[in-house]
Structure formats: C-alpha cells, structure tokens
Amino acid sequence: MEKPRITVMVPIDANTVPSGAREVKNALSVAIGRANLSNEIKVIETGSFGPTGVGALVAIQPDGVVYCNMTVDKAQEIVEEHLLKGRVCARYMLPGRQVILPTADNVDARTLQHTGRIVLDNCGRIDPENIEEYIANDGYEALGKALTAMSPGEVITEITESELKGRGGAGFPTGQKWSFCAPVVADQKYVICNADEGEPGTFKDRLILEGDPHKIIEGMALCGYAIGATIGYVYVRGEYALSIERLEKAIAAAESHGLLGKNIFNSGFDFEIKIKIGAGAYICGEETALIESMEGKRGCPRLKPPFPAQKGFKGKPTNVNNVETLANIPAIIRNGAAWFKNFGTSSTAGTKVYTILGHINHPGLIEVPAGVTLREIIEDYGGGMKGKFHFAQLGGTAGDILGEEMMDVPMDYDLMEKVGHVLGSGAILIVNESININDFLHSCMRFFSHESCGNCNPCRNGMHAALDITKRLKSGVAYPDDINALEEVVMILHSSAFCPLGQSPAGPVTSALRYFREEIERGVNRELNKHDMPRSNRKMEAINV
C-alpha cells in the first residue's frame, strides 16, 4: 500500500466512546471505502486529544483540522466535502481551543519543547494499538539505552537527579523510592504500576493508558532494570475495560517484538508484565491496600513499616508507582535529568497532567508546566467560567476546597504546601454559584463513608458521623454545635485514622470552613437551642473524654 495522503484520526477513549466515537469511525471507513479512497486516506484510532464534553472528535491530517460533536451523518458529510472536494466544514470545527497535532514542523517527537508535553506527547497522535508507531516516536529507545549503556545504579541516579516526584498525589521523590528497593537482596522483586485510579474527577491515568500504553510498559521495564525486578504487574480498575484491552494488546506486541520477555536487547535482563484487575474499591489506590488486593484479599491497608520496598507483594520487595510517574521515566532516561528540569518550577520539576472539569467552558485533559495558577488554568486552558466562580476543589474529593483568594497561587507540590494546601492527584473541579457548599460537602462525605474499608474504628464510625452532620447542614436542620462537631470529627480522623483515606476528609472540610464558614453556617437551624445536640454527636463527645 502507498503511504496515505491523508490521515483521519479518531480518538477512541473513555470520554468519546459514550458520544458514539466508534460508530463515527466506522462510518468514516465505510464512506471512504465507498469513495474508493481507501488507498489514499487512512483512518486511525488514537487516544484522547484532551478536550472533553465536545462529543466524538475527528482530526484530518496534515490539514490540522479538528471537528467536534461528530455523528454518523456529519462524518459522511465530512468525507464528501472535506476529503473529496477539499472544502473544510468550518461549522463543525472545534471552537476556540488548541489541540496539539503533529504537523510538518513538529512531527519529530524530539521537539517536545514545541508542544511542552512529556507524558501526553503521543496521546492522540499515534495509534495506541500499533507498537510500530510508538517505536517510530522514539519508543523503547530509553530502554535500549539503559540496558546497553547504563548500569541500574546510573538509571536510579538519573531519576533522582531529575527530581521527579510521584504523580499519584503524595509527591514522594521517585528516585528515592527506587533507591529504597534496589539494595534489598531477595530472590524475587516486583514492580507495580498503580492504575487503580479512583479519586473522583481524576481520569488522567485512564487516558494515558488508553492513549499510550507502551509508555507505561517501557517505564515499568526501566524501573524493573533499576531495582532488579523481573516481574511487573499493572493493577487496573475493573471498570476500565478499554484500558485493560489496550494494555493486553500492548503487552502482547512488546513480547512479540522482544521488548518484554527473556534477555531483552541481549543484555541478560528478563522482564515480564501481567495485569491484575480490581473489583471496585477506592482504598486499593493506597499502595499497601493495593498489594493486599493483588494477593486476593480484602483491600485493607497494612501497617507501615515494613514498607513495600522491604516487604510488598507476597512478602517480597516491591516498588509501586503511579501511571503518570512511570510515563515520565522513558523521556527522562532518553533526554537526561537536566532536560527534564527545564520544565516546571524550582521545587517541582517537569510537567503536571491535570483533568479540568466542572463549570468551565472547555473541560478536558491538559499537561502544563508545574507552577501555573488556578486562574491561568480556568482562563487559558479551561476557556473561562460557566457562571460565576464559587470554589474549586484540587486533587479530587480528598483534596482541598479553595476560594477565590487562592486563584493566583502558583500550583506545585511545595508552594501549595506553604499556603496550607495539597496539590493531590491532578483533578481540578471548578464549581459555580449554582452549587451550595453544604450540598457539595455532603456529596464528598457520602463518597468517603461508602469507601471506608471498615478496618479501623475512627474511619468506620467517624465517616458516618461526619456524613450525618453534612446531611443536616444540607437540609438546613443542623444543630448550633454541629459545625464544631464536624471540625472535631475530621480532626480526630486526621490524627487517628489508620491510612490516608481516613485522614482525608479533613482536607475538604477544614478548607471549606476556612473560606466559606458563613455559607456553611446557613445550614444551621437557628431556632434550636444552643445546647441541643443529636445523639451521634453526644457519642463522639463521649469518645473524646
């Protein structure tokens, strides 16, 4: 077959499939075939372009035109107008936002500075089910470089010097984590990719897995080489059917190309990857709970220490990293730590992938240098507010609620900590004035009380106590002392719960009280006596004494 004259790219991912992207892709292929253009025009499936809430998308290359809200009928029209007659259908074009597509001048993946993307550089640009396209974009070059020209220690040094921090939420330095596991002597070690993405509002890992699965495989293999592990596991949520399917295909392709398996690149290094599928439990995103779940048990967190680096999966040394963290590894090894530090701020190197959603005009997936402000994200990337800004929640439901006064703080792991907030997993939920803060807090607590694993007492009971209070605040029937009680419950949880899940309601609740106390107090029934107290609060008080 000749080299196609035109490429039609259709993102098939979690956000476009519900809008009929598969049907659109089929309609395009059929219409192109009917026009006898199958030799000249190639239709390919890609990962996410980034924008969401604009239906099924189609990009025509090399023209660089992106169409949105595609249907089967519109797809046929585009074949007739754009592809046959060369007339761009302006009325269907994606308005007012930038989708980064490879054009003649940035088709070389080395021009990353041009697109500013490290993690998502291939997402929406290559066919995720075709390993050759990944290889053509410098894929597996880093693995080759490490296995043939670097010692495991040098790989760890490179990652440590890049100052890459874990992108799962906690921000722990990745190189340091690897260096804990590397020196431990054992007959078997494991690398685990944590793809149990459950933090509400976060879907970056899903889109990375769907858009560029080979990057995760390469990152895991590099980690395995560095720490001396020969088996890797990807723990994926059971709900992520497409991610699982693409990963399985990618692993099989890597195996058949000799990039996984025995004696990779004739270096004597063996590495295989297996998939473990979760069954719906938010707590399994915590690394020790994830390991318990992988062992076929209830996903309850373990007491630390021993840390997984000493005793992890099946009691063997194990290194657990988030999907986005692993996706950064190949580029760092390929281009060096100094290159990576060109991106971001002095305290957080690299880029950060955010999912921006809620009441903004252009929700979606973005990758920006660490350190951009909330205002920039809303105005420059999110296309502005729908309605008037009320509050934002950073890093998912466990994250802090921010008022307008925090809009201009540069967001990176350290700077946010200085102002008393955490950056978290990368979800940015923007909420307008149509939502009452008490309704929102109730929704957050409903999530936590459902997801509490029941292992420790403070979380098992405290979540329900907090849920009760937020329920009363939502209905405007709260007792005068309820707000104090709520604060107390979340602080008890923060100081005594066994794992980060139990500790996390303190984030949204105390930050909401910091910015919106007056609005929260409107949920209190003023007619009740100051000393009136519901039974559940009395119980909490008894526990305190």
Added chain:
Amino acid sequence: MTVSEIIKKHGNERENLLAILHQIQAGNDDNSLHKDQLQQLAEIMDIPVADIVSTASFYTMFSLKPRGKHIIRLCESPPCYIMGEENILTALENCLKIKLGETTADKMFTLETTSCLGACGVAPVMMIDDTVYGELTEEKTVAVIKSIVDKE
C-alpha cells in the same frame, strides 16, 4: 464453565481469587455469586468460606444477592453530583419503578450507584454493564433505558 474449571484456568493460588470471582459472576445470569459456588471455591482453594465471603463483599463489583440482567451504575461522586446526578437518579427510579439498590420485577435491571468511573469529562455518567453513557439528561437517560428494553 464450572467453578473447578475456572479455578484450573487461573490457578489455585490465593492471588487469583479476584479474577476467579469475576469470572464466576460473569457466568451467572443473575450477575451475582452463588452460595454453593463459594462453598465449592472454598473447598478447592482451601480457604475458609467466611474469608471468601468477606473478600467478595468488600468489593463493590461483586454481589452476593441476585441482581438483574443489566447492572446500572450511576456515578454519585462530586464531579457528577455538581452536574446534576440527583435528577438522573430520580429519572431512573421513576422510569424503572424501583428504588436505588433494587431490581426490577422482570429481573432486567438493577439500579446501583458507584464511585467515580473516570469519565468525568462527560459528567454526569452511568455505566450499564460495560458501556458508559455520558452527558446525561433526564430525557437521554430514559431513552437509553428504552433502547435496551427494545433490544431485549
């Protein structure tokens, strides 16, 4: 496949328990795990049956109660909540004439809520079996249910 065949396929080790439970449940018409199957599993894998029940009940995707042919999982996490999840729940309850957690009399649908499905870009969302439906409105929700009923 029988329980023992499924165990043979995945391996007898404890670490395969979730995969085994997934496959057993998928093979049952009522989308749940049956008591006799868990009993059998316990004997073959040499794990106390209480331990298996405790593990299965821990995870949202497994059910020990019979469910409908299609499982509707409506996301109730904050991103979907702010986009109107409560209205969708009411629409589903009215359309199916059941409450949350119940199964329709014809055993066709079970209505559940779920935590984030990772499709927040098109919130509010629900997942019916393996398919995600996004940007739901009350009308669209009813239409989706109707289309499934028509297919049956």
